Amino acid sequence: MASIVPVFVPHAGCPCRCVFCNQRTIAGQAERMTPEKAKQIIEQALSVLPEGSAPQAAFYGGSFTAIPVQEQEALLAVTDAYLEKGLLSSVRLSTRPDAIDTQTLARLKTHGVTVIELGAQSMDDAVLQRAKRGHTAADTEQAVRLIQKAGIALILQVMAGLPGDTRETVRQTAEKTAALHPDGVRIYPVAVLPETELYDLWREDCYQPLEVETAAVWCADMLEVFQREQIPVIRVGLNPTEELNSTVAAGAYHPAMGELVYSELWYRRLKKQLETSTEEIMFVPARELSRAIGHKKRNILRLQREFPEKSIKIRSLPQ
Numbered sequence: 001m002a003s004i005v006p007v008f009v010p011h012a013g014c015p016c017r018c019v020f021c022n023q024r025t026i027a028g029q030a031e032r033m034t035p036e037k038a039k040q041i042i043e044q045a046l047s048v049l050p051e052g053s054a055p056q057a058a059f060y061g062g063s064f065t066a067i068p069v070q071e072q073e074a075l076l077a078v079t080d081a082y083l084e085k086g087l088l089s090s091v092r093l094s095t096r097p098d099a100i101d102t103q104t105l106a107r108l109k110t111h112g113v114t115v116i117e118l119g120a121q122s123m124d125d126a127v128l129q130r131a132k133r134g135h136t137a138a139d140t141e142q143a144v145r146l147i148q149k150a151g152i153a154l155i156l157q158v159m160a161g162l163p164g165d166t167r168e169t170v171r172q173t174a175e176k177t178a179a180l181h182p183d184g185v186r187i188y189p190v191a192v193l194p195e196t197e198l199y200d201l202w203r204e205d206c207y208q209p210l211e212v213e214t215a216a217v218w219c220a221d222m223l224e225v226f227q228r229e230q231i232p233v234i235r236v237g238l239n240p241t242e243e244l245n246s247t248v249a250a251g252a253y254h255p256a257m258g259e260l261v262y263s264e265l266w267y268r269r270l271k272k273q274l275e276t277s278t279e280e281i282m283f284v285p286a287r288e289l290s291r292a293i294g295h296k297k298r299n300i301l302r303l304q305r306e307f308p309e310k311s312i313k314i315r316s317l318p319q
Contacts, residue, residue: 003055004092005045007075009033012062014096018121019132019163019197020190038078046087054086056115059093063119065108066099076111083112090114094157098135100143105150116147117155117186122162122169123176130163132197137176144180155234156182160218161190161210161252163201167218174222178229187222187236187261189215189252191244202250212260215252220264227265236261259291266292267299270314274307286316 012033014021031037042057049055057079064072082088092115093108100118108116122128123137140156147154156177160170177185192202192209201207210218219236226233237257238244244253254260270282270292284292292314293299303312 003045003049003053004058005042005055005088006058006060007033007038007041008061009059009064009067009075010061012064012067012071014063014066017132017197018134019130019201020159020193022193022196033075035074035078038075042078042082042088046082054089057082057088057091059091060117061094063096063099064093065095065104069107076108080111088112092117094119096133096135097140097143100146102146102150105146105152109150109152113152115153115155115183117157118143118147119157120173120177121157121159122165123158123173124164124169127162127164127169127173141180144182148181153183155184155186156180157186157188158222159188159190160222161215163198163207167221170218171221171225174225178225178231181229182231184232184234185226186234187219188238189219189257191238191248191253192250194247194249199249209251212252212254212257215257216260216264219257219261220268223261223265224268256295260295262288262291263294263299267294267302270299270303271306274303274310274312280310281313281315283315283317286319289314289316 010033045055059075076091079088079091083090091111091113093113094117096119100116118140120137120140121131121133123140125136128136144154144156158173158177189210190198192199192207198207202209223233223236235258238253240255245255266284266288273279273282282292294302300312300314304310
């Protein structure tokens with residue numbers, strides 16, 4: 001997989017402010033992106049990457065296709081120059097479902113865009129409305145059809161713990177997302193950030209964020225669906241940064257959120273195995289051993305409490 005050079009365009013193009021969103025904190029960047037800055041970012045990345053690596057440029061953090069076309073073209077002109085020289089392999093971008101149409105997709109393809117990350121967030125219209133997303137689940141479905149018809153790879157981003165979410169709405173979002181057959185997904189449990197409406201709602205006791213452990217359970221439900229349908233999960237949880245570590249006020253943020261979710265899924269599998277077998281030693285792939293055991297042997301301790309008659313051990317499969 002090619003390296004990715006992220007070029008953040010925080011909030012750019014967004015026609016509304018979602019209750020949870022503070023892209024400036026997530027991206028660690030507040031300034032408006034310009035072609036000059038984009039060029040500097042790409043040059044810096046190329047200077048430290050191995051020669052001939054040809055990374056992919058990624059416009060993240062806003063709704064790229066909702067930015068005025070002239071500004072889109074100015075940024076894409078920067079990546080065009082590197083594509084022509086073979087210094088970049090392709091371009092990916094993130095956007096919102098109601099900012100996709102056939103003409104836009106045709107234009108993006110001429111600029112080497114091969115991947116679009118679409119912020120679906122939920123497939124429940126009531127949840128979308130409370131999150132002030134400004135689009136519906138039907139908009140997501142329509143955008144997916146257009147992107148797939150255009151032959152562009154599709155990554156869908158979904159969230160867990162939005163206002164109005166329940167464990168069932170989150171599971172249904174995963175089921176409906178999987179039915180769209182994306183090339184991959186990202187799962188983001190909600191973290192409460194300052195300078196967001198969600199932060200104000202939390203402070204006023206009008207919103208109850210998920211605790212990390214609850215979020216791990218809900219996100220494991222989603223992961224279970226995507227693994228069943230063989231849809232790659234690119235990421236679970238926000239990418240930890242020093243700024244996020246010191247800024248998140250509440251909710252489901254943990255530097256190892258993904259590991260907690262995968263560990264929860266292993267706990268379910270191992271429990272099911274113990275319920276149907278007399279075996280006490282369970283074998284898992286070596287690369288999954290730490291997840292299966294869990295943080296501080298969490299899964300082993302949970303299973304021992306539930307099956308006190310067994311001396312439970314988790315081992316890696318013989319090579």
